[in-house]
Amino acid sequence: MIKLIASDLDGTLLDHDKKVAQREMDALLHVKNSDIQLCLASGRMHAEMRQVLEEIDHEAYIVSQNGAFIHLADGALLQAKYFETALAQRVFHMIQEVEAVKLFCSGEANHISQLSPASDAIQARLFEQFVVTESLANGLHESFPICKFSLFGELGPLLVLKEQLQQELGDLVDVYIADKDCLDIMPRTVSKGTSLLVLAKELGIQAEEIACVGDSFNDVSMFGITPHSFAMSSAHPDVKKQASRQVDSVSEVIHYVMTYNEQKQKEQRGSAQS
Helix, strand or coil, rough: CEEEECCEEEEEEECCCCCCCHEEEEHHCCCCCCCCEEECCCCCHHHHHHHHHHHCCCEEEEEHHEEEHEECCCCCCEEEECCCCHHHHHHHHCCCCCCCEEECCCCCCEEEEEHHHHHHHCCCCCCCCCCCCCCHHHCCCCCCCCEEEEEEEEEEHHHHHHHHHHHHHHCCCEEEEEEECCEEEEECCCCCCHHHHHHHHHCCCCCCEEEEEEHHHHHHHHCCCEEECCCCCCCCHHHCCCCEEEEEEEEHHHHHHHHHHHHHHHHHHHHCCC
């Protein structure tokens, strides 16, 4: 039986206007009225994801900042992971020469050293306002926690930086294109997939009892933990290769889960009668 559905947000549950379509709302209502639990797993901050839960009127587990944080359905914090200070400082110095909007994510906020027309365009895509922290222009403070670096800009320079980071820090960080113009940098041991396994242990369920859906490279770690993995049909071909199936919507995933569970229940009843 599938007991937990984990869904990415942008490009998956959310449309281009950062809204949940009616067909998804209708399908989520079936989940809400069933024994299946919901988890939102995103690169967004917890506060942003809470807004989505309010829109869909649903209690759910939250895996935020690409797995850095796990919140239970009642809001309790299960996990918080950050860069070690020395590693964060190394990353900070390596990204300085790249022409991009640089966000320094603390978990509570997305910090930026200064605003610009380019950052205003990125801000419009997010739910929460950036926090201007001018001191970040000169380096990271020992007491400033970083869970993720996000860089927004032209894809070419971001790919060059990605290769440099992998060459110099490849055993310490994970670097991937999280959107068409976004590069995310995470500690090597932190991902959506590893955090889903932590959550599964907390809930007393097995990895194969999870279904997950996403559309980006930061979702691939989820795909690797369960046979019930779904990539959005709009995803990059290399992302789709990592999933078991392709779908056009989260509602398709929910239909699959409901059908799968019904079949498993029939098999169990048949075994009990024989």
